[in-house]
Amino acid sequence: MVESWVNYAERIGSDLHLELSAPGSRRAALGKALRDAIRSGRLAPGTRLPPYRSLAADLGVARNTVADAYAELVAEGWLTARQGSGTRVAERALPLHPAVTAQASAPRPRARAPRHDRSARHDLRQGTPDASAFPRSAWLASYRRALHQAPNEAFGPGDPAGRPELRAALAAYLARARGVRTEPNRIVICSGFAHALRLLFGGGSRGVTGNVDRAGNRGGGGQVLRGPLAVEAYGLPFQRELLAAEGVRTVPLPLDEHGARVDRLARERAVLLTPAHQFPTGGPLHAERRAAVVDWARARGAVVLEDDYDGEFRYDRKPVGALQSLDPERVILIGSVSKSLSPAVRLGWMVLPERYVGDVLAAKGDREAWASVLDQLALADLIVSGSYDRHVRRMRQHYRSRRDRLVAALAERAPHIEVSGVAAGLHAVLRLPPGTEPSAVEAAVRQGVALDGLAEFRHPETDMPSDDGLVVGYATPPEHAYGAALEALCGALTPGGTRES
Ligand SMILES: Cc1ncc(COP(=O)(O)O)c(C=O)c1O
Structure with missing residues (x-):
């Protein structure tokens, strides 16, 4: 398979x-x-x-x-x-158009999730694609073409919606590759997922950070969405902290083998999910739950935020299509190139129900202050020229082989460790016997391996039973360093390497 x-x-x-x-x-x-x-x-x-x-x-x-x-x-x-x-x-x-239109003073977020031993020799922290595989030549060629072809007006202040070339390219790409139902004027470009959250929940009204751009200018709009926001019980701490900084209370939904328990949704106004590949535990949201969460949103007048952070990277079958296609009026799909190209590019997109477009644009302010217009034009060219597809398909092969090597090495050296979740994405979770996570992380550090335990990602208020595990970012090291990183990881996990704490 x-x-x-x-x-x-x-x-x-x-x-x-x-x-x-x-x-x-x-x-x-x-x-x-x-x-x-x-x-x-x-x-x-x-x-x-x-x-x-x-x-x-x-x-x-x-x-x-x-x-x-x-x-x-x-x-x-x-x-x-x-x-x-x-x-x-x-x-x-x-x-x-009918398919789209007829349906109807909190703490500042930390820059990153805590990291173990920054000087570690082997970097298996999740969150980064293989930086050595960035498509430098293709990006350069697209940048060159984009600069040659850009009309003069492109060098003026940017439209906060984003360049029309990029929005058109994304509308076609997302429809084709992710099953998204939208049109360019419902797409707003941003600098990534974190920026999208700030735009949606940043409120000028409560005097918190609001939508302040790099130059310190405040966006013109008020808050687009309000909490409480339901989130998965395991997720990125950075996102929870960012929301807390905006004064948004997050309510954890327990997870089971079918994904988030959306039957536990109650009075929240919105829910944030990673339906294609739960982050970080690794399962897709079950089809019945995909339908159920959309029904809930319709019944409650609520909205689903779909974090499609690695939706293109599925290895055992074609990727599950975006949840957004079930109801483009109830789901906001958010994506970025942080996994597919590089988090350094800082480009992302929000695919919005029509009623939110005006508010999100108001929140961005009068001119584009975040996402470089020239980068936007280059990305549009990369997509339209087919180079983006080629890169994604190449990286799928690359990461699948990384994952296979991880699974094979563990089967041979640490057969008691189960790799959980579907074959997808840029990281895997290694399940550990109860109570052994802290000692496994320590053993990894002793072997010079930097990685996170599952506990780093757990919502502090969840009451679901905790799972022990290691989150291994198999995409992170450059190719030449991966073998040694695997060797060191297996060294930490060989029987006797971890003990109950
Ligand atoms: C769960 C999750 N969501 C979203 C993102 C993307 O964040 P951003 O677009 O702000 O880089 C990441 C990291 O790449 C992630 O791990």
Whole structure:
């Protein structure tokens, strides 16, 4: 299983998220999924579809099934096929909007989660992609093209919504790769997930930090969302602290093998979830809970914040599509390039229900003060030129192999340790016998390994039973250093290396 999808995906190609859930044959289901995607505007006119073999591999169907479905849609006028330019969505298959529009003085946050031993020889802290794999040449080429092509007005003050080129590129990319239903004017560019939280919850009204930009200017708007905010019982401490600094109370939802217990949602006005890959414990949110949380939001007039931090990185199957597609009016999807490219780029996006767009723009102020317009243009070029897809697909292969090596090394050297969660993302959680986490972290430090225990991520107010585990960022070290880091980690985990405290 782990082999097939990613190996095929390694080939140059592009991602296309489709759910083949319609009854009947696979060809009929694929035809319906493609028509729905075109009709809803998720696949814009002119969009190039993946080659037969690539889509067949991604969907786990026969190549002929895809070829037949494409041929049928060409005959119906949804698609065009031309020698040399592949199969594209027909220009006259106009995107319709209904799929989107018819649905209806707190402490300052710490800069990072606490780290163990900054001088450690082996860095297995989660949170960073392999920095040595940043696509320098592709980024440089995109930057160069973007600078050449940018109109003069691009060098003036930036539009707080973000560059239209980037919003259009993201709308098409997110629809294609993550199943998101949106349009460019519902996307607001920001500098990353943390900035999005500040924009949504930062309130000028209570005299807390508000939306103050790098230059110290306050954004013009009030608070877009109010607490209390339900969060997963395990999550990034930095995010909780940031919210606390904004005066937002967070209420922990327990987790079980199906993800967050959304049945525990009560009077909160919003919930923050990591549905594709729970951070950090690693499971996806169960399909029934995905539906249930949207029902809750509809019934309560509440909103779901979807943190899609590593949604593209799934190794055992194609990624689960974004929760946002279940109800674009009830879910705010937030993403960034921090995992896919680098956290140094500081670019992210918010895909918003229509009613929040004005308030978020007001919160940003009159001009773009965070996200460099030139970087935005470069990212737009990277996406439109296909380089972003190529990089993501290459990194999927790279990180999958890192994870496989971790699993294999543990199976051989520390077979009592279970790697939990699905094969996805840039980190894994190693489950430990109860009570052994502190000594395991200490043993790792003695071996020169920097990593975090699960306890670092636990909400202080949760009453769910605590789990012992290590959060291993297998993407972090450069390739040449990974083998030695694994060796040191296994050295810390060999039987007898950890003890109950
Ligand atoms: C759970 C989670 N959410 C979001 C992010 C992205 O944060 P940002 O976009 O602010 O870098 C990260 C880190 O990359 C993360 O681990």
